Amino acid sequence: MRKSITSAALVIAASLFGASSAFAAQAAPPGDAAKGKANFERVGCYQCHGHQGQGGREGPRIADPVPLAWPALQAWVRTTSGDMPPYTPKVLSDQELIDIYAYLQSVPKAPDFKNIPLLSGMQSTAANTR
Amino acid sequence: MARKTTSTGVDRRKFLAGAAVAGAASAIPGVKSARAQAAGDTAAFVKRPSSAAAEAEMAGNVPPSPGTLGGPAGSDFMVDVLKSVDIDFVFSNPASSCRGIHESIVNYGGNKKPEFITCMHEESAVAMTHGYFKVAGKPAAALCHGTVGLQHAAMAVYNAWCDRAASFIMVGNRMDANTRQPGVPTIHAVQDPGSLIRDFTKWDDNPQSLQHFAESAVRAYKIAMTPPHEPVLLAVEEKLQEDAIEKGPRPLVIPKLNMVSPPAGDPNAVREAAKLLAMADNPVIVADRVGRTPAGVKHLIELAEALNAPVVDQLGRMNMPNNHHLCVIGGGNLIGQSDCVLGLELTDFWGTVNAMDDSATADYRTKLKPGTKLISIGVGDLYIRANYQDFERYQPVDISIGADAEATLPMLTEYVKQAIPADRRAMIAARGDKAKKGQAAARERTLKAAADNAWDASPISSARFSAEIWNQIKNENWALVSRDSSPSNWPHRLWTFDQHHQFIGGPGGAGIGYGLPAAVGASFAHRSIDSSRICINIQNDGDSMYAPGALWTASHHKIPMLTIMWNNRAYHQEIMHLQRMANWRQRDVTTAHIGTTIWDPYVQYEKLAEALGQVGIGPITDPKDLGAAVKRGLEAVKMGEPVLINVVTQPR
Numbered sequence: 001m002r003k004s005i006t007s008a009a010l011v012i013a014a015s016l017f018g019a020s021s022a023f024a025a026q027a028a029p030p031g032d033a034a035k036g037k038a039n040f041e042r043v044g045c046y047q048c049h050g051h052q053g054q055g056g057r058e059g060p061r062i063a064d065p066v067p068l069a070w071p072a073l074q075a076w077v078r079t080t081s082g083d084m085p086p087y088t089p090k091v092l093s094d095q096e097l098i099d100i101y102a103y104l105q106s107v108p109k110a111p112d113f114k115n116i117p118l119l120s121g122m123q124s125t126a127a128n129t130r
Numbered sequence: 131m132a133r134k135t136t137s138t139g140v141d142r143r144k145f146l147a148g149a150a151v152a153g154a155a156s157a158i159p160g161v162k163s164a165r166a167q168a169a170g171d172t173a174a175f176v177k178r179p180s181s182a183a184a185e186a187e188m189a190g191n192v193p194p195s196p197g198t199l200g201g202p203a204g205s206d207f208m209v210d211v212l213k214s215v216d217i218d219f220v221f222s223n224p225a226s227s228c229r230g231i232h233e234s235i236v237n238y239g240g241n242k243k244p245e246f247i248t249c250m251h252e253e254s255a256v257a258m259t260h261g262y263f264k265v266a267g268k269p270a271a272a273l274c275h276g277t278v279g280l281q282h283a284a285m286a287v288y289n290a291w292c293d294r295a296a297s298f299i300m301v302g303n304r305m306d307a308n309t310r311q312p313g314v315p316t317i318h319a320v321q322d323p324g325s326l327i328r329d330f331t332k333w334d335d336n337p338q339s340l341q342h343f344a345e346s347a348v349r350a351y352k353i354a355m356t357p358p359h360e361p362v363l364l365a366v367e368e369k370l371q372e373d374a375i376e377k378g379p380r381p382l383v384i385p386k387l388n389m390v391s392p393p394a395g396d397p398n399a400v401r402e403a404a405k406l407l408a409m410a411d412n413p414v415i416v417a418d419r420v421g422r423t424p425a426g427v428k429h430l431i432e433l434a435e436a437l438n439a440p441v442v443d444q445l446g447r448m449n450m451p452n453n454h455h456l457c458v459i460g461g462g463n464l465i466g467q468s469d470c471v472l473g474l475e476l477t478d479f480w481g482t483v484n485a486m487d488d489s490a491t492a493d494y495r496t497k498l499k500p501g502t503k504l505i506s507i508g509v510g511d512l513y514i515r516a517n518y519q520d521f522e523r524y525q526p527v528d529i530s531i532g533a534d535a536e537a538t539l540p541m542l543t544e545y546v547k548q549a550i551p552a553d554r555r556a557m558i559a560a561r562g563d564k565a566k567k568g569q570a571a572a573r574e575r576t577l578k579a580a581a582d583n584a585w586d587a588s589p590i591s592s593a594r595f596s597a598e599i600w601n602q603i604k605n606e607n608w609a610l611v612s613r614d615s616s617p618s619n620w621p622h623r624l625w626t627f628d629q630h631h632q633f634i635g636g637p638g639g640a641g642i643g644y645g646l647p648a649a650v651g652a653s654f655a656h657r658s659i660d661s662s663r664i665c666i667n668i669q670n671d672g673d674s675m676y677a678p679g680a681l682w683t684a685s686h687h688k689i690p691m692l693t694i695m696w697n698n699r700a701y702h703q704e705i706m707h708l709q710r711m712a713n714w715r716q717r718d719v720t721t722a723h724i725g726t727t728i729w730d731p732y733v734q735y736e737k738l739a740e741a742l743g744q745v746g747i748g749p750i751t752d753p754k755d756l757g758a759a760v761k762r763g764l765e766a767v768k769m770g771e772p773v774l775i776n777v778v779t780q781p782r
Contacts, residue, residue: 043719044709047702047781054584054591056782057618058706061582082487085713092719113581118597122624123573 028070031095031102039096040103043087053104059084063107070101156210157238158202158375161382201374204340205234207382208371211344212244214384215351217271217298219262219654220244221255223282225275227302227318230371232273244271247654248686249647250679252279256286256361257644258651258680259297261611264447264634265655267423269296269354273366276303276318277326284327285641290361291330292477292520293446293638294419294509296354297361299327303336304368323365329517332360340370340382348385356390357422357534358509394541395507395533403472403505403529404545408554410470410503413439414461416482418446419475420535424630427451429539430474436546438562439472440464445613445622446477448633453626455566459619465497473527474535475508477638480523490714507531507538520639576623583620589698589778590753596620598756599694602764603666608632611652611665612645616696618782621668631656631663643676645669646693650684653691664692664767669774671697671728671735678738684772685743692767693774694760695735697749698781700727739774748776 040046040053048059055061068076077087077097087097113119194200208231212220220235222228235246249255255272262270274280280301290297303323304310310319320326324334333353337343343364350362375382395403407413415434421427430449434441434456441450442461450457458464465471465483473479483504486494498504504527511532514521531538550558583593595617604625613636614621627633634652637644649667656663674695684691700723709722723729736746745766750759756777763773 044705044722047706047709047722050584050587050591050780050782051589052584052587054582054587054780056592056780057615058782064582081491082489082493085489085710087713087719088716090716091713110582111585113577116581116585118601119577119580122577122597122600123570 028101028105029098031098031100033099033102033106035096036099036101036103036106039092039100043092043096045100048084052107063104064109066101066104070098073101156207156382156384158207158210158382161207161210161375161384199374203230203234203238203371204373204375205230205366205371206238207340207375208343208347208366209234209239209244211347211384212271213239215298215348215387216268217244218266218658219247219259219270220273221247221249221258221262221270221651222273223249223252223255223275223279225273225279225302226315227276227279227304227368228273228300228366228371229302230368231300231302231366234371247683249683251647251677252282253284253286253643254647254650254677254680254683256283256290256297256299257647257677258654258683259299260286260290260293260295260637260644261634261648261651261653262655263290263295263297263359263651264293265609265611265631265652266658269298269351270651270654271298271300274299274301276301276323277320278318280323280326285639285643286647287327287361288330288518289637289639289641289644291332291518291639293635294358294360294422294475295638296359298351298354299331299361299363300366301363302368302371303365305336305338306369309369324363327361327363329515330361330520331363332358332513334363334365336365336367337370338367340375341378341380343367343370344382344384348387351387352389357392357537358513359422360513392534392537393509393512393532395531395538397541399529399531400538400541401545401549403507403531404542404549406470406503406505406529407437407439407472407542408546408549408551410468411557412464412468413437413470413472414442414464414468415439415472415474416442416444416461416465416476417449417474418444418477419449419635420539421447421449421630422536426536426539427630429536429543431456433539433543433546435562436543436550438558438565440565444476444482445615445619445633446475446635448627448630448635451626451628452622453628455569456562459622462497466499468502469499470503470505471498472505473508474539475510476506477510477520478522479504479506479525479527483525488710503528505529505531507533507535507542509534580620580624584780586753587780588751588753589780590750590756591780592617592620592782593624594753595694595696595756595777595779596624598753599666599668599760600625601757602760603664606664606764607660607662608664608666609652609656610634610668611649611656611691612668613637614668616670616698616702616782617668617779631659642673645673647677647680647683649691649693650680650689653684653689654687657689664690664764667691667693669693669695671695671699671733672701674735675728675733678742681739681742681744681772681774688770689772690767690770691772692760692763693739693744693772694763695748695774695776696779697733697735697776698779699729699732700781702726702781735774735776739772739776743772745771745773746776747773749778750775751778 053063252274259270259272274283301323335346337346354362440458506527580593584591653665704726705722712719736748739746766773
């Protein structure tokens with residue numbers, strides 16, 4: 001009845017993101033994080049990546065940190081042809097994408113799990129994910 | 131699953147092994163159970179007080195009053211047959227074509243074993259048998275109205291078929307046009323009742339005598355319970371139900387039920403498979419529906435430990451404790467590193483070893499490195515039908531063993547131990563040590579990922595959702611009666627599943643509307659086995675609206691189930707599909723919410739639950755409130771109340 005969105009290509013995307021993390025600090029054009037947050041919702045980025053870019057079953061984590069430097073992220077979003085569909089300038093302008101990038105950079109850092117009693121108490125129970 | 135000795139005194143294990151004969155004797159004069167027939171002991175009949183008048187009528191002492199039946203009803207005998215095969219519940223939406231057997235269940239049978247369970251949709255009735263089977267390890271019955279009722283039920287039958295779940299489905303029908311009421315009863319009659327769902331039932335029959343019914347019912351049960359477990363259908367002829375039992379030259383006999391041993395693999399093929407696994411440097415075991423009983427879990431652990439091979443759990447059943455150092459949830463990368471992959475009861479071997487993009491070009495690629503050996507053990511190759519494509523894409527393998535994996539695993543483990551050369555034992559032991567040492571680090575990564583998963587966000591994140599629930603249930607006797615894929619499998623990543631009854635897999639056919647009724651059916655079984663178990667249902671919001679009446683069934687029958695709504699306020703997967711289309715076509719990507727979201731108005735599930743007799747809690751939007759809500763829900767469940775907590779969540 002329903003075709004599952006699969007994440008195989010997104011695993012590759014995640015790998016690329018991770019591999020490029022060293023370049024994440026490259027300067028990006030100035031963007032408006034508030035507008036970027038609105039764009040992130042409006043054009044549907046949240047659907048796979050979560051409202052804060054935290055990732056989920058269908059999409060990798062893309063905030064805290066943003067794993068790609070601006071040029072690489074822009075190229076990826078425009079040209080990806082795998083499970084993540086491409087966002088061409090026709091459906092998402094350069095400025096809108098710049099604002100989304102600013103929003104992702106503004107997502108606050110996640111707390112250390114060791115400071116969250118709910119999680120730190122779970123170290124003795126175990127499930128492996130690889 | 132744990133078994134109980136039935137109230138009839140028949141131990142289920144012995145019963146299933148054929149050591150005990152059909153248990154229930156008939157109160158109907160002239161009817162013999164197989165037990166009585168085998169022993170030649172007519173004294174085995176049980177006298178019920180209600181049968182005295184009927185017996186007198188049969189003897190001809192009392193003429194029947196005008197408008198009444200001249201003897202015991204045929205459907206009384208049908209109830210005896212259901213009792214003889216140990217059917218505990220009949221899930222049904224009431225229907226005129228089943229009125230005879232319905233009345234017999236509640237009056238003649240005393241509404242006990244089987245008990246008539248009131249359902250609000252036939253799809254729900256069958257889905258309840260589906261969930262029930264996966265906990266009880268035996269089928270329940272679904273009783274459906276002729277034609278339209280079975281049409282309602284069809285999708286749930288397909289789910290059960292794909293999920294290898296036994297369900298004993300009955301459909302009312304009247305063949306004889308001469309005795310059929312005109313109008314609706316004739317509209318609801320059909321020449322071939324089974325044709326509608328024959329592509330996805332293992333067997334069906336349309337008995338035209340009571341003796342035929344008895345033999346076909348016992349056969350249907352036996353077929354359904356032979357791996358691969360599947361639904362079966364039995365037409366319940368109205369005339370046979372409603373008319374008095376006709377005196378024949380021979381007494382009616384309920385045949386003895388004995389079960390078919392699950393097929394184990396050919397020893398030569400199993401020995402060859404063992405050699406490949408023993409000589410592999412990186413063997414990987416992939417399990418989908420291995421753990422059909424607790425023994426399957428035990429046998430899988432034994433094989434994994436003999437090889438020190440990781441087990442990639444596809445979560446079709448409770449296959450392996452997720453806190454075992456060799457159990458892996460996910461594990462796609464391991465397939466690519468392996469030189470020998472053993473697939474156990476896989477639904478989709480091709481999809482396990484290949485990756486296909488959902489892209490405009492539909493590209494796919496193998497995950498396997500060259501030369502990787504593939505072994506399949508499962509019943510999928512033994513039984514296949516042509517029309518529906520649930521057999522998935524064809525995957526060539528090196529050794530294909532058509533057999534029940536659970537029954538084959540002990541032999542395979544023994545052969546593996548024999549096949550491991552002395553000079554490889556240290557390497558295999560080291561593989562196990564490495565997995566044990568890696569477990570703590572893997573756990574840390576998982577917990578870090580949970581904290582990184584929008585921990586404090588509203589709507590509530592999947593990791594936070596799962597952690598808050600676990601914190602409340604971890605010291606309880608709990609069972610998850612749903613899958614957990616929508617919250618990105620965070621329950622399986624954070625909770626400890628170490629007992630077979632704690633997980634039952636998913637819908638099989640991915641037909642939406644399975645979740646809620648299947649959880650109710652599973653909870654019926656848990657209540658029967660261990661009334662202290664707390665059933666947790668993580669419920670997708672969209673799924674729940676297909677047949678919310680299942681909540682009422684749980685309320686009416688006092689099923690204390692805790693439903694925690696995963697309310698992302700959408701048919702979320704469909705949003706992604708719609709947006710993908712717009713992206714490919716370079717059209718407006720902001721319209722994907724049209725037709726896919728459940729907004730304007732938001733559904734107030736907590737109020738819906740209250741209207742259907744449950745305790746409703748929520749909506750919970752702040753993660754800080756979730757723990758207290760779950761705690762309150764658990765307290766109510768322990769008091770015997772079904773509870774629904776409406777939790778507003780992130781998409782996944």
